[in-house]
Amino acid sequence: MLRYLARRLGQALLVVAGVVVLTFAVMRLVPGDPAVAFAGPKATPEELAAARERFGLDDPLPAQLVAYVRDLFTGDWGVSLRTRQPVREDLYLAFPASIELVGAALLIAVMVGIPVGVLAARYKTKFPDFGVRFGSMLAVSVPVFWLALALQLIFAGKLDWFPVAGEYDSSLDTTSPLTLWTNITVVDALITGNWPIFTSTLHHLALPALVVAAYPTGVIAQMTRATLIEESGQDHARLERALGFGETSILTKFALRPALSPVLSLIALVFAYSLVNGFLVEAIFNWPGLGRYAAESIRSRDTPAIAGVTLLVALVYVLANLVVDVLQGFLDPRARTR
Amino acid sequence: MTSPGAEVPLRRSLPRIPDRFAAFGAVLIVLIVLAALMAPWLAPYPDEPHPLEGSLPPSGAHWFGTDQLGRDVLTRVLYGGRTSLSIAVSVLAVSALGGVTLGVVAGYAGGWIRDVIMRVTDVFLAFPALLLSLALAVVLPPSVNTVILAIAVTWWPWYTRLAASVAASIATRPYVDAARCLGVPAPLIVLRHVLPNSLTPVLVQISLDAGGVILTAAALSYLGLGAQEPTAEWGLMVQQGQTLFTTNWWIGTFPGLAILVTAFAFNMLGEGLRNALDPRARTVK
Amino acid sequence: MIEVRDLRVRYAGRLAADVPELDVGAGECVAIVGESGSGKSTTLLSLLGLTQDAEISGHVRVCGVDVLAASPRGLREIRGARAALVMQSPQSALSPATRLGVLMRRALKLHGVGRGADRGGSLDEIMAESVAAVMLDRTILRRYPHEISGGQAQRFAIALAIALGAEVILADEPTSALDVTVQAEVVGVLRRLREQRGLALLLVSHDLALISTIADRVLVMKDGEVVESGPAARVLTEPAHPYTRELLEALP
Numbered sequence: 068m069l070r071y072l073a074r075r076l077g078q079a080l081l082v083v084a085g086v087v088v089l090t091f092a093v094m095r096l097v098p099g100d101p102a103v104a105f106a107g108p109k110a111t112p113e114e115l116a117a118a119r120e121r122f123g124l125d126d127p128l129p130a131q132l133v134a135y136v137r138d139l140f141t142g143d144w145g146v147s148l149r150t151r152q153p154v155r156e157d158l159y160l161a162f163p164a165s166i167e168l169v170g171a172a173l174l175i176a177v178m179v180g181i182p183v184g185v186l187a188a189r190y191k192t193k194f195p196d197f198g199v200r201f202g203s204m205l206a207v208s209v210p211v212f213w214l215a216l217a218l219q220l221i222f223a224g225k226l227d228w229f230p231v232a233g234e235y236d237s238s239l240d241t242t243s244p245l246t247l248w249t250n251i252t253v254v255d256a257l258i259t260g261n262w263p264i265f266t267s268t269l270h271h272l273a274l275p276a277l278v279v280a281a282y283p284t285g286v287i288a289q290m291t292r293a294t295l296i297e298e299s300g301q302d303h304a305r306l307e308r309a310l311g312f313g314e315t316s317i318l319t320k321f322a323l324r325p326a327l328s329p330v331l332s333l334i335a336l337v338f339a340y341s342l343v344n345g346f347l348v349e350a351i352f353n354w355p356g357l358g359r360y361a362a363e364s365i366r367s368r369d370t371p372a373i374a375g376v377t378l379l380v381a382l383v384y385v386l387a388n389l390v391v392d393v394l395q396g397f398l399d400p401r402a403r404t405r
Numbered sequence: 406m407t408s409p410g411a412e413v414p415l416r417r418s419l420p421r422i423p424d425r426f427a428a429f430g431a432v433l434i435v436l437i438v439l440a441a442l443m444a445p446w447l448a449p450y451p452d453e454p455h456p457l458e459g460s461l462p463p464s465g466a467h468w469f470g471t472d473q474l475g476r477d478v479l480t481r482v483l484y485g486g487r488t489s490l491s492i493a494v495s496v497l498a499v500s501a502l503g504g505v506t507l508g509v510v511a512g513y514a515g516g517w518i519r520d521v522i523m524r525v526t527d528v529f530l531a532f533p534a535l536l537l538s539l540a541l542a543v544v545l546p547p548s549v550n551t552v553i554l555a556i557a558v559t560w561w562p563w564y565t566r567l568a569a570s571v572a573a574s575i576a577t578r579p580y581v582d583a584a585r586c587l588g589v590p591a592p593l594i595v596l597r598h599v600l601p602n603s604l605t606p607v608l609v610q611i612s613l614d615a616g617g618v619i620l621t622a623a624a625l626s627y628l629g630l631g632a633q634e635p636t637a638e639w640g641l642m643v644q645q646g647q648t649l650f651t652t653n654w655w656i657g658t659f660p661g662l663a664i665l666v667t668a669f670a671f672n673m674l675g676e677g678l679r680n681a682l683d684p685r686a687r688t689v690k
Numbered sequence: 691m692i693e694v695r696d697l698r699v700r701y702a703g704r705l706a707a708d709v710p711e712l713d714v715g716a717g718e719c720v721a722i723v724g725e726s727g728s729g730k731s732t733t734l735l736s737l738l739g740l741t742q743d744a745e746i747s748g749h750v751r752v753c754g755v756d757v758l759a760a761s762p763r764g765l766r767e768i769r770g771a772r773a774a775l776v777m778q779s780p781q782s783a784l785s786p787a788t789r790l791g792v793l794m795r796r797a798l799k800l801h802g803v804g805r806g807a808d809r810g811g812s813l814d815e816i817m818a819e820s821v822a823a824v825m826l827d828r829t830i831l832r833r834y835p836h837e838i839s840g841g842q843a844q845r846f847a848i849a850l851a852i853a854l855g856a857e858v859i860l861a862d863e864p865t866s867a868l869d870v871t872v873q874a875e876v877v878g879v880l881r882r883l884r885e886q887r888g889l890a891l892l893l894v895s896h897d898l899a900l901i902s903t904i905a906d907r908v909l910v911m912k913d914g915e916v917v918e919s920g921p922a923a924r925v926l927t928e929p930a931h932p933y934t935r936e937l938l939e940a941l942p
Contacts (some may be wrong), residue, residue, distance in 0.1 A: 093537075
């Protein structure tokens with residue numbers, strides 16, 4: 068297990084190195100001069116030279132890469148052209164809200180996707196299976212930004228069941244101010260017992276979380292269905308049938324646990340995917356997370372900010388994959404000896 | 406009399422290949438492609454630049470209404486299909502060709518060549534595809550070609566990995582060994598044995614990917630990184646309808662539905678084909 | 691315990707097994723012999739209604755229950771508790787992520803064994819006894835299938851039958867995946883159960899050596915049909931059908 072961990076960690080580091088190089092390469096692809104972008108179009112030659120000096124733009128590329136990596140390690144992720152704040156601080160402020168949104172979405176995805184997948188596998192080729200296949204296919208095919216607009220129009224605009232936008236009712240900041248611990252509003256409100264903000268956040272969270280949950284719910288349902296059907300065709304399912312277990316208990320008591328292993332690695336994958344989907348959804352719901360930050364940075368072509376977001380999400384993705392691989396060892400006893 | 410114990414359908418299940426889902430998806434795709442190809446004849450108001458009345462709700466004259474500039478939404482949705490489909494075709498052609506070539510080289514050559522190619526592939530796969538496409542599209546000038554390039558750059562590694570595994574398994578088959586011993590040059594072996602065997606899995610992968618490419622392209626255009634006015638592109642049209650969504654819902658709704666239906670059709674076909682052709686993924690009896 | 695008349699099993703209209711008569715009484719051991727594809731496993735599985743997508747006709751009674759007429763629920767009640775299956779590939783027959791003890795406990799609870807005073811002793815005692823009866827250490831209950839050997843897995847499958855109080859064991863090639871010394875262990879366990887507990891044993895095998903040591907009667911199947919049947923001693927020494935002779939000659 069230890070050796071496996073070490074090897075897996077080595078792989079992850081290699082990928083991180085590649086990700087950093089790739090991000091650097093993309094940033095240097097910028098056709099315009101980054102110094103001009105920073106100093107503004109009306110800058111004097113002296114200001115331009117200062118900017119070039121500051122970003123080391125006159126150095127050879129390898130030296131720039133080394134400097135870039137050194138800066139990343141020392142916590143200097145560059146300065147946003149739009150907010151004029153260090154990118155790292157911007158990300159630090161935006162990240163918790165994204166975790167809140169994606170976390171809620173994945174919770175929905177797991178709680179709906181797995182049972183629905185079980186249902187489809189149980190009634191394979193019958194109507195429930197058909198419905199689940201059809202529905203999950205729709206869920207993975209829907210453009211999230213359009214779904215966000217449609218749900219917002221129907222449930223917030225017309226029916227007025229949910230608030231249109233925002234993370235919570237900001238007037239609550241004065242009536243019942245929130246003590247920050249984790250910076251994730253819903254969690255902080257829960258642990259400090261701040262019920263007004265807690266319920267308000269849940270209320271605001273519902274629609275965006277549903278939108279972001281669509282894709283993961285679909286893939287989790289499909290994956291659960293496929294692996295369960297495969298498991299229930301294995302030899303051991305025949306023995307369980309011969310022991311008198313019914314089809315439903317074979318699926319839920321025996322087949323589900325090994326089937327969860329691929330579902331788990333899928334969750335790591337869709338976690339990062341959902342963060343990126345947030346780029347398309349958060350702005351619509353004015354959700355103060357990475358996605359809104361990224362969308363605004365994209366609109367103003369704020370390359371340092373975009374590089375920062377890209378790097379952060381890619382790191383989260385690598386980390387999530389690593390965590391899942393380790394968890395898998397605990398979920399599927401066969402993986403441990405592999 | 407039938408066995409009551411087997412609580413699985415006793416009726417003979419319908420033959421799996423042509424899967425009903427795949428067939429339905431294929432029919433939808435044919436319809437969508439036809440609609441896009443025949444847009445100039447099907448579209449009610451094909452001669453674009455004479456604006457009608459702006460922001461009209463759907464009616465007999467304008468089934469999908471008109472947008473704020475007075476353009477018929479149905480016409481633009483039909484023309485948008487041409488943009489989306491040609492983006493998808495270009496992306497898939499470029500990434501499949503490039504990816505398969507690299508993969509075949511990696512799988513057949515082995516050794517350090519394989520290691521280098523596969524490590525680079527791993528790094529690309531370590532990015533969520535949409536993220537890298539976004540980062541690339543941001544630094545390039547917004548256009549349809551940018552979208553194609555940005556997506557193709559993130560998509561080829563899947564084909565490389567696929568082709569490499571097929572090629573590696575074929576390279577060790579006895580008849581390939583025999584051919585090599587007889588002095589048949591490597592490019593010829595690749596052409597005769599490796600490529601034909603990679604074809605089916607690659608085709609399945611392409612049909613599985615098409616939906617994702619269409620969604621990604623729409624997302625990039627929605628963020629303003631792709632097609633620009635006055636090009637009709639579904640993602641861009643949704644974005645243009647966004648500010649008016651609460652009052653003039655039809656401007657953004659119909660292009661969004663078009664994305665959904667097209668991606669859905671390709672996903673159905675892809676899943677159905679995979680079930681039919683890939684024995685491992687096939688639902689077990 | 692097992693009574694079969696005119697059993698016909700068809701897959702997609704093709705006849706897979708045709709067994710006119712097959713009886714196994716308590717304490718008896720009957721073997722079905724034949725090469726793969728002869729319909730012997732199909733016959734065995736159809737006795738518990740475990741064939742999938744098959745059309746079955748005829749008359750099958752197992753432990754007094756009409757299998758072909760029974761409801762799914764009625765079938766589940768005899769499966770395991772009265773008639774237990776031992777499968778060919780021992781390890782893949784056990785759910786990979788379930789500890790053996792958990793599997794056994796679930797099966798016992800499912801059939802209500804150990805509840806009240808019906809067989810005396812708590813669940814734990816029943817489990818320990820059954821494992822001891824097949825000469826396994828009780829620590830095996832804490833293990834996962836991939837941590838035990840094929841012979842242990844096969845003996846555990848038999849222990850399941852004992853714990854559940856099964857009266858009939860249906861064994862599908864129980865030794866073919868094991869090596870010779872382990873085969874002897876499993877056969878020994880089966881034979882002792884039959885002698886001490888009066889279990890009925892229906893065995894499917896292509897291993898004539900195994901059959902000659904344990905079976906009372908033998909059915910020889912070829913292409914779905916029974917070509918010869920009778921007491922093991924006669925069939926194996928004076929085969930009447932040329933196919934049986936062929937099988938015997940193939941023995942080393």
